[in-house]
Amino acid sequence: MPERKLRVLVAKPGLDGHDRGAKVIARALRDAGMEVIYTGLRQTPEMIVEAALQEDVDLIGLSILSGAHMALAPRILELLRENDLAEVRVIIGGIIPEEDIAALKAMGIAGVYGPGSSTADIIADIHRMVGAAAE
Amino acid sequence: MLELVEQLRAGNRRALARLLSYIQDEHPEARAALAELYPFTGRAHRIGVTGSPGAGKSSLVNSLAHAYRARGRTVGIIAVDPTSPFSGGAVLGDRIRMRDLAGDRGVFIRSMATRGSLGGLARTTGDAVHALDAAGFDVILIETVGAGQSEVDIAREAHTTLVVEAPGLGDDVQAIKAGILEIADILVVNKADRPDAQNTVRALKAMLDLGRSQAGRAWHHGRLLDQSETPLHAEPDGEGWQPPIIESVATAGTGIDDLLAAIDAHRDYLQRSGSLARWERVHIEADLAARLQQALLADFVRAVGPATLRTTIDRLARRELAPSAAVDQLLDRTNHQAH
Ligand SMILES: Nc1nc2c(ncn2[C@@H]2O[C@H](COP(=O)(O)OP(=O)(O)OP(=O)(O)O)[C@@H](O)[C@H]2O)c(=O)[nH]1
Ligand SMILES: [Mg+2]
Numbered sequence: 001m002p003e004r005k006l007r008v009l010v011a012k013p014g015l016d017g018h019d020r021g022a023k024v025i026a027r028a029l030r031d032a033g034m035e036v037i038y039t040g041l042r043q044t045p046e047m048i049v050e051a052a053l054q055e056d057v058d059l060i061g062l063s064i065l066s067g068a069h070m071a072l073a074p075r076i077l078e079l080l081r082e083n084d085l086a087e088v089r090v091i092i093g094g095i096i097p098e099e100d101i102a103a104l105k106a107m108g109i110a111g112v113y114g115p116g117s118s119t120a121d122i123i124a125d126i127h128r129m130v131g132a133a134a135e
Numbered sequence: 136m137l138e139l140v141e142q143l144r145a146g147n148r149r150a151l152a153r154l155l156s157y158i159q160d161e162h163p164e165a166r167a168a169l170a171e172l173y174p175f176t177g178r179a180h181r182i183g184v185t186g187s188p189g190a191g192k193s194s195l196v197n198s199l200a201h202a203y204r205a206r207g208r209t210v211g212i213i214a215v216d217p218t219s220p221f222s223g224g225a226v227l228g229d230r231i232r233m234r235d236l237a238g239d240r241g242v243f244i245r246s247m248a249t250r251g252s253l254g255g256l257a258r259t260t261g262d263a264v265h266a267l268d269a270a271g272f273d274v275i276l277i278e279t280v281g282a283g284q285s286e287v288d289i290a291r292e293a294h295t296t297l298v299v300e301a302p303g304l305g306d307d308v309q310a311i312k313a314g315i316l317e318i319a320d321i322l323v324v325n326k327a328d329r330p331d332a333q334n335t336v337r338a339l340k341a342m343l344d345l346g347r348s349q350a351g352r353a354w355h356h357g358r359l360l361d362q363s364e365t366p367l368h369a370e371p372d373g374e375g376w377q378p379p380i381i382e383s384v385a386t387a388g389t390g391i392d393d394l395l396a397a398i399d400a401h402r403d404y405l406q407r408s409g410s411l412a413r414w415e416r417v418h419i420e421a422d423l424a425a426r427l428q429q430a431l432l433a434d435f436v437r438a439v440g441p442a443t444l445r446t447t448i449d450r451l452a453r454r455e456l457a458p459s460a461a462v463d464q465l466l467d468r469t470n471h472q473a474h
Contacts, residue, residue, distance in 0.1 A: 004162075030226045033224045035227060036225065036226045036227065038227065038231065039230050044237075046238060047237040047238070053152055054243055054244055056153055
């Protein structure tokens with residue numbers, strides 16, 4: 001029977017080098033039955049939001065290791081609002097200092113996951129965040 | 136008119152994206168919207184891009200789209216990747232190679248998972264192409280799953296089918312299965328910067344020469360009528376289309392002008408020879424056959440009911456009944472009910 005699949009964009013903004021973490025999470029989400037659009041390295045906020053629009057995703061997962069999260073996150077949220085995509089959830093994985101987490105959440109980031117986070121927890125959270133949309 | 140349709144026709148990209156989701160989810164809204172959009176379809180040139188995994192299909196789509204944009208044509212792209220049979224999920228990675236196209240509103244890229252269908256496309260790819268067509272894109276590029284042998288469905292969806300191969304993908308000749316050559320309107324040897332590229336060109340030439348000795352390329356999919364016997368690509372006077380071999384370096388844009396020229400030549404050929412009209416009829420016929428099959432089967436299963444189906448399967452398993460006899464009995468049963 002046809003069904004509504006969760007669609008997730010996994011993107012790696014910023015200029016730092018590798019996307020190992022992003023690939024691991026992309027595969028874990030696939031194994032949890034989601035359709036993951038993987039866009040690769042060095043994505044600008046504009047590119048990320050444009051891809052989210054064209055792909056009609058429920059959620060964006062950002063992998064940020066560069067320390068630029070406090071600049072990238074608000075810009076992406078702003079672009080989402082401008083494009084009438086405010087309902088798209090955004091989560092961040094990476095190395096985020098404790099003191100920034102509250103600020104990110106306050107600006108509308110739905111979840112922040114450090115290096116020790118389990119993929120099972122992330123998947124459960126995603127289902128909670130956008131699961132209702134999948135009914 | 137549905138609001139979604141109105142928005143899409145007015146160029147609203149979000150409406151197009153939403154409709155594409157409805158289409159893939161086989162949501163009732165998609166059916167209604169596609170019915171309203173159907174009169175606006177049939178304009179775009181549909182180009183299929185198929186070939187072995189890693190041959191450079193996405194990179195080629197990227198540079199082709201670029202070249203079309205430079206000529207002022209708008210481009211819709213559908214990139215299909217396989218759904219994992221274990222989880223039902225998918226990683227859709229073709230956009231990685233299409234990053235140059237970001238920020239251009241004349242391009243729309245959509246990734247699609249196969250969701251269990253074989254043959255290199257999703258079951259709903261045809262409808263997704265209709266949506267892009269009705270949204271007004273001049274050229275639609277369709278990248279299939281890279282499986283190297285069974286993705287022949289693309290020939291049914293594309294006016295012009297590119298089969299992309301590259302040197303060094305294991306056993307060159309083995310990778311190029313006969314079925315895939317049969318559907319090629321243009322052969323592309325990508326990664327021509329690799330030293331062994333000429334071996335691939337030679338192997339393809341040899342296989343093409345073999346293929347040419349056979350009769351015109353027939354069409355096997357979804358036949359409803361016996362009268363459309365003319366092979367799709369053979370002209371009445373016997374002068375059919377000969378697939379050219381184009382060498383390219385997709386990542387550097389080399390050979391892309393030649394490829395565009397070959398695609399134009401193929402389109403001209405289709406128009407001049409009347410093949411385009413024939414393609415259109417064959418395409419519509421195959422699509423109708425697929426839809427009928429699906430609808431009739433669903434209807435039939437509903438009419439027969441699960442209990443009868445179960446007992447029939449039991450009897451088949453016990454070898455009390457042959458499959459062909461089972462079909463006759465089931466058909467008989469529903470015929471009686473109908474009268
Ligand atoms: N040397 C060389 N590398 C190329 C060329 N075209 C593509 N590549 C590289 O080949 C790899 C695969 O390219 P893709 O465009 O992703 O190939 P694909 O056929 O779309 O792959 P799948 O969708 O996974 O089947 C990438 O690393 C490209 O950078 C080329 O012309 N020359
Ligand atoms: Mg690809």
